Amino acid sequence: MSDSDSRTLVILKEKGSTARLLNLLRFYMRPEGAPEGPPIFRNRLLRRAIVTKHCVAANDRSFADGRRHATKIILPLNAEDLRLGGRYFLLGQDNYAEVRRELWGDAHEDRSHDEEILGLLEGAPSLDPFLLREVFQRSQVRIDPAFLDLSENDQMEMFNFARSELSALAVALFGDAAADTDMQNKLVRKLLFNDETGQIEPLRLALKLDENNYAEGMFAWKGFLYFKWRYSKLVEEAPDVARGLQQVYATGNLDPEEKSAIRETRDNVSRRLAELTAAIPPFLSAYDNALSQLTEGGDASAFRDFLLDSPRIFLALGERMGVLDHIISVWSFMFPAGKKPMMPGSDLMELLAEFETLLTRFKYATPRSIQPVEDPAQPRAATG
The missing domain is CATH 1.20.140 (Butyryl-CoA Dehydrogenase, subunit A; domain 3)
Structure with missing residues (x-):
């Protein structure tokens, strides 16, 4: 693992996630422990992984197809000292079959579930928690929503932003009665937060x-x-x-x-x-x-x-x-x-x-x- 990857791990230990980085390890480092509901991954190592959207270097031989970007899964060596770095693999890399055997062995049910999740992460344009929640819901994947936490303040800000954006649409759909704040709130909740x-x-x-x-x-x-x-x-x-x-x-x-x-x-x-x-x-x-x-x-x-x-x-x-x-x-x-x-x-x-x-x-x-x-x-x- 490169020095820049190790530095990223140290940053994430404190910061959490960004649009290109999903830090699952942080949930297992909290004093109160990880959320009690279904985790994103079933595999013990993947549950504590850090997922990144990775730019593939021109001289990177991990892929025969010459792709320019990939999804990297980082498995920290020591959760207490992230400066030590960790192992990683890229989804779809040339020796991916070996990675699968090492991670899951013969646990086909767990592997099937986890590989579905990995596929969804790879296909997502961003690792923003709001978008990932939508990705999982569309595929009927049940996880504890706390793993994709959007702060209450962010949720409220986005709700108010969307209500302002969609007020004209509410009137166009439901007539002048939609100028009522409750009608607008209902439309926004239906569009943004309906399960x-x-x-x-x-x-x-x-x-x-x-x-x-x-x-x-x-x-x-x-x-x-x-x-x-x-x-x-x-x-x-x-x-x-x-x-x-x-x-x-x-x-x-x-x-x-x-x-x-x-x-x-x-x-x-x-x-x-x-x-x-x-x-x-x-x-x-x-x-x-x-x-x-x-x-x-x-x-x-x-x-x-x-x-x-x-x-x-x-x-x-x-x-x-x-x-x-x-x-x-x-x-x-x-x-x-x-x-x-x-x-x-x-x-x-x-x-x-x-x-x-x-x-x-x-x-x-x-x-x-x-x-x-x-x-x-x-x-x-x-x-x-």
Whole structure:
């Protein structure tokens, strides 16, 4: 395991999770112990794992298919001292059959359950707890919700945000009576927090969607609302991170070449982080435009078309939001407001290089209208 992985483990011991990191170990390190309900994994080692969305290096020979990103499962060697690092494997790596035998042996029932979970984590665009809860619910996987805890404050903030976003939709669906706060609250609870599919029959009929397409569209719709709320929070923190990147001080004895490398990497991270921050709003605007055509123009077909295409847009947006959320969350944790950003030069270079690797995942272009639907990193296949 690399030094950067070990550093990440130490950070997570205190911080918890980010959009690219799901820390299950922390639940077993609490004085009160882990939640009593069904855990995410049945395997003893996996229950205490740290899951990450991992950028595959160009020279990484773990995959024959040359994929660019993967899901990494880290199994810490010592929960009491995470600086010691741990073992890890990548889902689908070339010797994955050996990993399966080592973890589960002949426990086929447990392996079947855990591999289903691993598949769901690999397919999720982000490890945000809200989105993972939706992923598990759609697949009818029962876990103790405490393992995917969204703080009460965050839940309330998101609820209020969604209510404001959907007030015009409530009126469009149910008439002027929906201006009543209770009606709006009911609609938001139905859409965001219902344990079932969240089906709102008048909306499904207006959009002329069958139940399967409706369920897929609702999942992505919840994701768009969540990402829009998260983005509104992140852009408030982004200026502090940008300033911190320019002010960060590398301690220790560094030669001129090392200082130059840190400056160059820092400037590259700053530029690409600004590009990423600016690249996300057009994705959200595509959603806003489609919804406004329904609520203001009464054009259900535009929003229907958006929902049918939304899973593809949602995946592209989710990857970008995951990187932005992760970088801002980790930086803000390591260098709280009011604290001068400084760290040993070697550690700073590793941190900046990690950020740079994440940010170079995407190629940016100025989108036109609804062009962000196309993921520049994964061009859509042409249809005849």
